[in-house]
Amino acid sequence: MEGPSLVILKEAAAKFIGKKVLTAQGAARIDHDRLSGQTLKGLRTWGKHFLMLFSDCHVRIHYLMFGNYYLDSRHPEKEAKLTLQFRNGAWNNYNCAVKINDDTELDHLYDWRRDLMADSWNPGLALATLRAHPQWLVSDALLDQQVFSGLGNIMKNETLFRTRIHPESTVGALPPGRLRQLVDEARTYAFDFLAWKKEGTLRQHWEAHTRKTCPRCALPLVKKHTGITPRRSFFCENCQVLYR
DNA sequence: GAAAATGTTATCAT
DNA sequence: TATGATAACATTTT
Numbered sequence: 137m138e139g140p141s142l143v144i145l146k147e148a149a150a151k152f153i154g155k156k157v158l159t160a161q162g163a164a165r166i167d168h169d170r171l172s173g174q175t176l177k178g179l180r181t182w183g184k185h186f187l188m189l190f191s192d193c194h195v196r197i198h199y200l201m202f203g204n205y206y207l208d209s210r211h212p213e214k215e216a217k218l219t220l221q222f223r224n225g226a227w228n229n230y231n232c233a234v235k236i237n238d239d240t241e242l243d244h245l246y247d248w249r250r251d252l253m254a255d256s257w258n259p260g261l262a263l264a265t266l267r268a269h270p271q272w273l274v275s276d277a278l279l280d281q282q283v284f285s286g287l288g289n290i291m292k293n294e295t296l297f298r299t300r301i302h303p304e305s306t307v308g309a310l311p312p313g314r315l316r317q318l319v320d321e322a323r324t325y326a327f328d329f330l331a332w333k334k335e336g337t338l339r340q341h342w343e344a345h346t347r348k349t350c351p352r353c354a355l356p357l358v359k360k361h362t363g364i365t366p367r368r369s370f371f372c373e374n375c376q377v378l379y380r
Numbered sequence: 381g382a383a384a385a386t387g388t389t390a391t392c393a394t
Numbered sequence: 395t396a397t398g399a400t401a402a403c404a405t406t407t408t
Contacts, residue, residue, distance in 0.1 A: 201386065
């Protein structure tokens with residue numbers, strides 16, 4: 137689950153803010169009793185981290201690859217990792233990593249300027265970090281959660297296709313204008329992703345990710361694992377320039 | 381039916 | 395101590 141999907145959840149679950157947790161339970165190995173009776177003070181996201189704020193702690197949920205949630209309903213069979221029951225509904229979270237953190241000063245843990253979805257997103261800071269690591273492959277750089285927090289593999293492939301940059305280009309070899317373009321397009325695509333995800337039309341808008349042919353030139357797209365991670369890259373060798 | 385994938389963190393080994 | 399390998403999690407799509 138990538139950053140934009142968490143923004144959608146934050147909006148959908150906002151009705152629980154200010155409400156008391158009647159019961160907390162689930163398969164996650166946390167102290168559920170600690171949450172029962174507490175009032176949900178707020179919800180935040182930082183990249184792919186979903187944060188539930190309470191007066192003396194916060195819960196961090198990471199949905200990883202397969203995580204999902206049900207609001208006011210539940211999975212027909214699976215046991216939730218964390219279920220929060222409120223007077224006005226239920227919040228079930230599945231296949232996710234759940235952690236309680238005693239620190240309530242989130243600013244100690246998170247640099248909000250790094251969150252691609254945030255108003256406080258700072259493209260200049262991302263740019264500066266990239267400039268400091270010229271040897272990185274762009275496919276690794278985009279997936280670095282300390283630089284583009286919330287950016288996932290789909291967003292990586294689509295951003296590179298849009299900017300016509302080959303995933304195995306090195307950051308340092310990109311002309312300055314192209315590097316800036318990459319940073320800006322990552323943010324632009326993130327919000328297109330958000331809008332399409334809300335409409336339920338995300339997948340049909342993919343131009344490169346999981347596609348077989350290039351929508352620009354009709355040549356076959358290359359599917360290859362690139363970078364240190366390594367994650368799937370779908371790209372056009374004809375349209376996307378390799379900067380080395 | 382096998383394999384791979386919208387991903388990260390904890391733990392163990394070196 | 396720092397870095398790196400491996401396990402763990404566990405569903406949907408190809």
